[in-house]
Amino acid sequence: MTNDTTAPRLLTHLRHLDLAVPGLDDAVEFFEKTWGLTRVADDTGLVFLAAEGSPEQYVVRLREAQDKRLDLVAFGAETPGDVDALAERLAVEDISLITEPGELATPGGGYGFRFFDVDGRTIEVSADVAHRDHRKIEEREAIPVRLSHVVVNSADPAGTRAFYERNLGFKLSDTLANAHMGDLMYFMRCNNRHHSFAIARGPHTSLHHASFELRGIEEWMRGTGKVMRAGYKKVWGPGRHMAGDNTFAYFHDAHGNTVEYTTALCEIDEDTWHPGVHDTEDPLVQDQWGTSDPMTEMVAKESFNDVDKGCFVAPPV
Numbered sequence: 263m264t265n266d267t268t269a270p271r272l273l274t275h276l277r278h279l280d281l282a283v284p285g286l287d288d289a290v291e292f293f294e295k296t297w298g299l300t301r302v303a304d305d306t307g308l309v310f311l312a313a314e315g316s317p318e319q320y321v322v323r324l325r326e327a328q329d330k331r332l333d334l335v336a337f338g339a340e341t342p343g344d345v346d347a348l349a350e351r352l353a354v355e356d357i358s359l360i361t362e363p364g365e366l367a368t369p370g371g372g373y374g375f376r377f378f379d380v381d382g383r384t385i386e387v388s389a390d391v392a393h394r395d396h397r398k399i400e401e402r403e404a405i406p407v408r409l410s411h412v413v414v415n416s417a418d419p420a421g422t423r424a425f426y427e428r429n430l431g432f433k434l435s436d437t438l439a440n441a442h443m444g445d446l447m448y449f450m451r452c453n454n455r456h457h458s459f460a461i462a463r464g465p466h467t468s469l470h471h472a473s474f475e476l477r478g479i480e481e482w483m484r485g486t487g488k489v490m491r492a493g494y495k496k497v498w499g500p501g502r503h504m505a506g507d508n509t510f511a512y513f514h515d516a517h518g519n520t521v522e523y524t525t526a527l528c529e530i531d532e533d534t535w536h537p538g539v540h541d542t543e544d545p546l547v548q549d550q551w552g553t554s555d556p557m558t559e560m561v562a563k564e565s566f567n568d569v570d571k572g573c574f575v576a577p578p579v
Contacts, residue, residue, distance in 0.1 A: 267424065269351065271431035272344040273387065273452040276459065277318050277336040279412055279472050281519065282327035282577065288516040289324045296492045297474070297521065298405030298485065302394070303369045308579065310369055313474065315407030317393040319370035321474075322409070325579065330517050331572035332469045334376065334384035335412050335459075337430075337452065338391070342373040345389050348430075349375050355429060360384060360576045370394065380425040381416055381467045382573030399477040404485035406474035410508075410524050411457050413447070413471050415464025415566060422461045423448045432459065435530065436505040440542045449505055456506040456528045468567035471512060471520035475527065479509065482525040486511040489523070497564040501554030502526075504547045505540050510554075512565070520565040 283289045290309050293299045299311035302320055310320040325333060339345050342363070349363050360376040366388055374388025399407050416422040426432040427450075435456050438447040449457035462470045476482040486500050489511075497520055499511035508527040515521050540547040548557045555561065 268427045268433060269429055269431045271433075271452060272339050272348045273337045273430060273432075274340055275338045275453055276409055276412065277338050277386075277388065277391070278321050278323060279335055279409060280323040280325065280333035280577065281469075281517075282325045282329065282331045282333050282572070283517045284326075284328055284330060285517065286324055286326040292494070292516040293322055293324070296489055296494065297515075298488075305579075312394055312396075313406040313408050315396055315399045315405075315477070316409070317396050318408070319368070319391060319394045321406070322472075323368075325577070329571045330519075330568060331570050331577075332383060332414075333572065333577040334386050335414075336374075336386040336388065337458075339374075339387050339389040342389050345374055345387055348387055349377075352377055352429060357429065358574075366391070376576065378574055378576075380422055381414075381418075382575075383414065383467070383570075384572070384576055399481070401477070402480060402484060404476065404481045404488055406523075407477055408475050410473040410475040410522075410527055411455075411459060412469075413460040413462055413473070413565075415462050415466065415468045415470045417464065417466060419445060419448060419461045419463045423450065426450055426459070426461070433532070434537045435535065436537050437539045438505060438542055438547070439539050446542060451530075451532075454529045454532055456508075456530055462565070464566050466566070466569045467573050468570045469519055470565045470567065471522050473510075473522035473524045476523055476525045478525055482509050482511070482523055485523045489513050498557065498561050499549075499554045501549030502551045504550055505538070507550075510549075514564070519567065 303310040307326040372391035497512035
């Protein structure tokens with residue numbers, strides 16, 4: 263696949279991840295008390311949580327629902343004109359719009375729309391969202407600075423990658439692969455951060471993991487220890503990946519979604535960057551430090567998640 267299939271880039275960054283859960287109080291307890299996000303707004307059956315170091319109004323929205331699902335992934339655009347241009351581009355490609363571009367009624371307002379991606383996930387794009395007052399995270403303060411990236415599972419990762427390149431202007435940064443299973447993960451970018459989005463090979467459409475950036479190595483280790491002491495299941499880590507050069511520590515939240523603490527994700531020179539293919543059989547690819555438990559089939563399955571019942575079903579709010 264070449265860059266000839268890549269659309270002009272209109273997205274600027276990752277905004278937030280919205281989850282539906284059967285047991286809102288447990289989810290809020292985890293993300294606020296253990297994970298370190300700040301509860302900033304409530305509505306009937308909805309809770310919005312921000313990261314103290316981020317200008318985004320919120321980085322996680324939780325919704326009470328009968329079934330667990332990924333409600334949506336939200337990205338930012340520079341201007342309302344870019345939002346309109348992207349909606350027009352998708353319409354030409356016969357991609358289903360859930361909502362037409364218009365004013366948003368979520369915290370911070372803004373102008374945006376929603377659509378289904380090729381796997382049926384709901385994606386939101388918005389501009390002119392008011393910035394939230396935020397602050398510098400202090401030394402040894404083990405709370406998230408921002409939402410770093412979201413990784414999704416797809417039974418057809420190559421097709422999903424093509425959709426995001428062709429329609430949304432994402433570019434490939436690196437690939438995880440091995441000789442027996444082929445391509446396993448595509449790291450995709452919409453700015454100079456190595457990845458804001460990634461696509462993993464999985465048995466079904468679902469959330470693979472959501473990653474939250476901490477201030478630095480010291481804060482990341484303190485945060486990792488804090489979650490371990492709270493008794494939540496550690497899936498994998500702590501260690502340091504090769505693709506992206508970022509640290510990792512993966513846990514299950516209160517509903518079995520995989521969430522990651524990370525830091526030091528590399529920023530690249532997009533004019534000179536050439537995507538690499540990293541062989542997962544090389545232990546340094548999975549963990550440069552060798553401090554984590556080995557990546558095995560059983561560890562990998564921990565992030566397959568449940569089948570997402572929200573595919574091609576728009577969230578009610």
